[in-house]
Amino acid sequence: MATNDEKNNLVNLAYVALKRDITEGVYRPGDKLLMRGLKERYEIGSGPMREALSRLVSEHLVTAISQRGFRVASMSIEELTDIYFARAHLEAMITELAVKLGDESWEAGVIASTHTLSKVTQLNSAEDMLGLWDARHKAFHLAIAQGCGSAKLLELRLTMLDQVERYRQLWLRHTVFSAEALEAKREEHRQLVEVLLSRDHVKARDMMFEHMTGPVSIISEIIEARGLAEHE
Amino acid sequence: MATNDEKNNLVNLAYVALKRDITEGVYRPGDKLLMRGLKERYEIGSGPMREALSRLVSEHLVTAISQRGFRVASMSIEELTDIYFARAHLEAMITELAVKLGDESWEAGVIASTHTLSKVTQLNSAEDMLGLWDARHKAFHLAIAQGCGSAKLLELRLTMLDQVERYRQLWLRHTVFSAEALEAKREEHRQLVEVLLSRDHVKARDMMFEHMTGPVSIISEIIEARGLAEHE
DNA sequence: TTTTAACAAAATATCTACATTTTTGGTTTC
DNA sequence: GAAACCAAAAATGTAGATATTTTGTTAAAA
Numbered sequence: 001m002a003t004n005d006e007k008n009n010l011v012n013l014a015y016v017a018l019k020r021d022i023t024e025g026v027y028r029p030g031d032k033l034l035m036r037g038l039k040e041r042y043e044i045g046s047g048p049m050r051e052a053l054s055r056l057v058s059e060h061l062v063t064a065i066s067q068r069g070f071r072v073a074s075m076s077i078e079e080l081t082d083i084y085f086a087r088a089h090l091e092a093m094i095t096e097l098a099v100k101l102g103d104e105s106w107e108a109g110v111i112a113s114t115h116t117l118s119k120v121t122q123l124n125s126a127e128d129m130l131g132l133w134d135a136r137h138k139a140f141h142l143a144i145a146q147g148c149g150s151a152k153l154l155e156l157r158l159t160m161l162d163q164v165e166r167y168r169q170l171w172l173r174h175t176v177f178s179a180e181a182l183e184a185k186r187e188e189h190r191q192l193v194e195v196l197l198s199r200d201h202v203k204a205r206d207m208m209f210e211h212m213t214g215p216v217s218i219i220s221e222i223i224e225a226r227g228l229a230e231h232e
Numbered sequence: 233m234a235t236n237d238e239k240n241n242l243v244n245l246a247y248v249a250l251k252r253d254i255t256e257g258v259y260r261p262g263d264k265l266l267m268r269g270l271k272e273r274y275e276i277g278s279g280p281m282r283e284a285l286s287r288l289v290s291e292h293l294v295t296a297i298s299q300r301g302f303r304v305a306s307m308s309i310e311e312l313t314d315i316y317f318a319r320a321h322l323e324a325m326i327t328e329l330a331v332k333l334g335d336e337s338w339e340a341g342v343i344a345s346t347h348t349l350s351k352v353t354q355l356n357s358a359e360d361m362l363g364l365w366d367a368r369h370k371a372f373h374l375a376i377a378q379g380c381g382s383a384k385l386l387e388l389r390l391t392m393l394d395q396v397e398r399y400r401q402l403w404l405r406h407t408v409f410s411a412e413a414l415e416a417k418r419e420e421h422r423q424l425v426e427v428l429l430s431r432d433h434v435k436a437r438d439m440m441f442e443h444m445t446g447p448v449s450i451i452s453e454i455i456e457a458r459g460l461a462e463h464e
Numbered sequence: 465t466t467t468t469a470a471c472a473a474a475a476t477a478t479c480t481a482c483a484t485t486t487t488t489g490g491t492t493t494c
Numbered sequence: 495g496a497a498a499c500c501a502a503a504a505a506t507g508t509a510g511a512t513a514t515t516t517t518g519t520t521a522a523a524a
Contacts, residue, residue: 034503034504035504035505035506036503036504046505046506046507047507050505050506066505066506067504067505067506068504068505069504069505070505
């Protein structure tokens with residue numbers, strides 16, 4: 001038996017592939033997703049394809065109208081603002097809990113992932129560097145959040161992360177490819193960890209909220225510049 | 233054209249019907265959901281049925297294992313505790329925001345729904361009374377939450393409400409059918425509204441958190457008494 | 465006798481191909 | 495210019511083929 005641990009049916013493969021294609025911009029916001037094309041691209045029948053689409057609908061990456069098929073969910077400044085507002089509040093709340101409840105192994109995890117993140121330097125390609133920094137940055141924030149001790153809260157957090165992903169990708173390139181921006185983030189993280197370990201939950205909460213809302217203005221500009229929002 | 237406004241395809245009908253059947257206990261936690269039976273009961277082919285199941289999976293009401301079909305998600309004291317913990321924190325946070333940001337029309341909405349809820353009295357059948365109180369109680373809490381001004385937060389809130397529904401149903405019968413418990417809730421609501429309107433967001437936050445966690449011990453007892461949890 | 469292993473049959477899940485229904489977009493008619 | 499119509503395109507649904515898992519049986523090993 002190969003390395004297929006859990007779910008390896010066609011629906012899953014199509015789901016993962018389409019999700020990637022949407023977040024990577026192969027299909028752009030508002031694009032119509034024609035069955036014909038999808039079937040061809042993912043080599044799958046309509047039934048399973050619909051199921052995969054269905055999942056993305058529940059993640060708000062795709063919208064569906066009965067009898068009129070599927071579209072890539074549109075992006076807008078309004079959604080950007082709201083989603084980051086909600087996410088920042090959620091993350092801040094989780095952070096407060098983590099500071100209150102986190103034990104020694106939580107602290108260890110935070111410190112370890114901070115270190116790992118700080119070690120990302122120029123690699124073969126800039127693209128590799130992007131991927132690695134992103135992965136470790138996510139791991140860093142996850143390590144913090146895990147201290148809250150609630151599986152459901154962590155799940156909610158993931159929901160938001162999924163929904164924000166397309167917007168976040170825009171910010172990511174901006175940040176990672178600017179030595180200046182990257183250094184600023186590094187410093188923010190350093191201060192954040194300091195406060196976390198000092199167990200000042202009010203300060204930690206506020207700081208995390210600020211940390212999470214920072215990207216909004218940058219992303220806003222990029223969206224307007226590229227005309228990504230609400231194209232008729 | 234009839235009253236069908238939006239989505240009236242077979243998938244939706246099956247989704248709604250199955251969801252109701254699960255929350256109402258027609259299918260019990262852990263039950264295997266056989267395609268054969270489902271197809272028959274909801275008069276639908278496997279394709280659409282899978283799609284409906286798929287949606288319930290994303291709402292955590294059903295679990296799926298590749299090649300082994302679907303089951304009603306199990307219930308457990310652990311999940312009950314975690315889900316109410318997460319929900320209480322979320323609702324408390326939203327309440328705090330609502331108190332900070334809610335405008336006059338928000339206040340009006342809260343007062344109106346408080347009044348409407350208080351007017352529920354004995355009806356034809358006890359079952360009718362249950363449904364009406366539940367609907368108005370939900371409307372009351374929604375009216376409060378809407379003050380937060382964030383569509384995404386309200387959406388997260390609904391996610392949690394869906395996930396908690398099976399547990400909440402247990403509490404509902406216990407509360408509505410006991411004049412004593414019902415009166416206690418009424419008083420809690422009265423105090424809650426008082427604090428909301430006084431704009432004391434810290435107190436409102438804490439009070440909402442308490443209000444939301446109250447049912448846990450009651451539900452816990454019911455689950456143990458009925459042996460609903462994790463049946464082998 | 466009890467346990468383990470091997471296998472075959474039945475039940476079940478998954479997928480494809482095609483049939484049906486609905487929408488879309490262009491053309492004609494008033 | 496608006497309404498009515500029609501054909502092409504697309505979405506939705508069904509039936510049945512294929513693949514996988516489960517179950518029951520038998521026989522060998524402990």
